[in-house]
Amino acid sequence: xxxxxxxxxxxxxxxxxxxVESVNSPGEFITDLVAALVECQGASPKTRIFSALGKAFxxxxxxxxxxxxxxxxxxxxxxxxxxxxxxxxxxxxKVDEIFAGLTGPVCxxxxxxxxxxxxxxxxxxxxxxxxxxxxxxISPGARFIVGGSVSIDHVVYNIGGTPVINDFxxxxxxxxxxxxxxxxxxxxxxxxxxxxxxxxGRAVLDCVGEPYIPYFIMIVLAGLKEEADISGGxxxxxxxxxxxxxxxxxxxxRHYFEHYSRRLQTTYSGQEAKAARAILSxxxxxxxxxxxxxxxxxRQSTASESEDAFLALLAQLNHDFxxxxxxxxxxxxxxxxxxxxxxIYHAGTW
Numbered sequence: 240x241x242x243x244x245x246x247x248x249x250x251x252x253x254x255x256x257x258x259v260e261s262v263n264s265p266g267e268f269i270t271d272l273v274a275a276l277v278e279c280q281g282a283s284p285k286t287r288i289f290s291a292l293g294k295a296f297x298x299x300x301x302x303x304x305x306x307x308x309x310x311x312x313x314x315x316x317x318x319x320x321x322x323x324x325x326x327x328x329x330x331x332x333k334v335d336e337i338f339a340g341l342t343g344p345v346c347x348x349x350x351x352x353x354x355x356x357x358x359x360x361x362x363x364x365x366x367x368x369x370x371x372x373x374x375x376x377i378s379p380g381a382r383f384i385v386g387g388s389v390s391i392d393h394v395v396y397n398i399g400g401t402p403v404i405n406d407f408x409x410x411x412x413x414x415x416x417x418x419x420x421x422x423x424x425x426x427x428x429x430x431x432x433x434x435x436x437x438x439x440g441r442a443v444l445d446c447v448g449e450p451y452i453p454y455f456i457m458i459v460l461a462g463l464k465e466e467a468d469i470s471g472g473x474x475x476x477x478x479x480x481x482x483x484x485x486x487x488x489x490x491x492x493r494h495y496f497e498h499y500s501r502r503l504q505t506t507y508s509g510q511e512a513k514a515a516r517a518i519l520s521x522x523x524x525x526x527x528x529x530x531x532x533x534x535x536x537x538r539q540s541t542a543s544e545s546e547d548a549f550l551a552l553l554a555q556l557n558h559d560f561x562x563x564x565x566x567x568x569x570x571x572x573x574x575x576x577x578x579x580x581x582x583i584y585h586a587g588t589w
Contacts, residue, residue, distance in 0.1 A: 240350040240386050253345045260351035263358045265367040266323030269334055272347070274316045276337070328366055334374065341380030353387040353394045357506065361398050368395060368403040375406060389506050390558030396551070414450025423453070427460050433467075433474045442476035446483040448575025455576045458495050462486045487576075488583055496580045502559070511552055514540035516585065518570070519561060523582040527569040 240256070247254040255275045262268045323330055349355075356364050375383055385391070385407065395404060415423065421440045428435035443463075447455045462482045463474055472478050486492055503512040514537045521536060522528045530553070537549045553570075556562045560573045572578035 240348055240384070243384060244348055247346055254348065255345065256348045256350070258350045259355040261358075262355040264327070265331070265359065265363055265370070266320065266325075266327040268355060268367070269323050269327065269331055270316060270319040273319055273334065273337070277315060327363075328370065331370055335377060338374055338378035338381050341378065344382055345380060346382045346384060348384045349386070351387050352385045353389050353391040356391070356394050356398075357389075365398040368399045372403050372406070388559075389502065390555055392558060393506070393551075393555045414452040415456070417444065417449075417451065420444055420447075420451035420456060423456060424460065428474070431464065431467075439474060439476050439479060442479040446479065446487075446576065450574070452574060452576075455574060458487060458492070458576070459483060462492065488579055493580075493584065496577065499561070499577060499581075500585060506559075507555070510541045510543070511555070514552060515556060515561070518556070519572075519581055520586050522562060522570050522572060523578050524586050526578075527571045530564065530568045530570060533570055 244254055244256045255272075257271055257275050259268060259271065262271065356368065359367060375381075391404060392401060395401065414420070421437075421444065424440045424443050425435050428439075443456065443459050444451055446459050459479065459482070463479060466472055466478065466482045466486060467474060487495065503515050507515055517536045517540045518528070518533050521532070533553070534546070534549050537552065538544060541548070543549075553562075553564055557564060561577070562570045563573045564570050572581070
């Protein structure tokens with residue numbers, strides 16, 4: 240998401256980036272959004288953004304000459320938090336005025352948006368999603384880019400359903416193509432002044448497995464650097480394998496993957512998490528698992544015969560990049576590296 244921001248800024252495109260993972264209420268979201276518009280880099284008091292803000296909020300209009308000072312931003316944020324702390328739904332109409340007044344294009348990037356929705360009280364989240372949909376519809380000058388590490392479908396399912404997000408155009412971010420992945424590995428080797436060979440590049444990618452996810456590639460390279468710095472070893476295919484098995488899959492590397500386990504507890508219901516763990520445990524050992532057997536595990540774990548609930552769980556595990564079920568009715572881990580880690584630490588947890 241930050242790369243999108245950099246690309247837009249390089250083209251002198253007005254852009255606002257918001258990391259909303261810690262947002263817990265609609266009022267906090269609106270406060271952060273308005274404050275981010277004020278802080279939009281490259282803007283000046285004469286731009287359409289500030290003009291729209293000034294019409295909606297008297298504080299902005301009265302202090303237009305101070306709008307780029309830190310003191311003003313802090314004052315604005317404080318007042319907005321107080322204003323939106325209660326009855327946010329009615330007061331949010333002021334934000335509608337801001338966006339309706341934008342002639343555009345202004346890009347609003349919202350990272351970890353599903354987590355913010357999940358943090359809100361259910362009724363607030365439901366109202367917020369409907370308000371946010373209306374905001375998108377009345378804002379021809381704004382383009383919203385929404386991303387997250389968890390599936391938004393599962394989050395909105397029980398608080399309004401997919402109709403509130405059916406105007407989103409989905410873009411799935413996968414791993415690198417093999418050639419690009421190898422070029423990344425080679426560039427890191429050059430920066431570290433290590434001798435690179437196609438064999439060692441292949442060894443790194445073999446640890447990661449397809450798809451070649453950038454985060455996992457960096458885990459291997461970071462582990463290789465730590466080992467080289469500590470032991471003075473020269474990077475080689477054999478050293479890559481040793482680093483992978485002992486350092487990355489060992490206790491030292493557990494923190495790289497632990498959030499995949501914790502996320503089941505925070506984003507899935509109790510019964511869903513129990514069934515998901517049981518299914519993932521079996522898949523990690525077997526390599527692939529027929530969907531029919533996964534359904535049997537689901538029924539045993541939840542005491543539910545609901546095929547709809549089972550299919551919803553599979554969709555969630557797919558969307559959250561745990562498994563891939565596109566191979567003729569077989570479940571497989573989306574990532575070889577994640578499967579290796581899960582087999583070591585969670586294969587026995589049901």
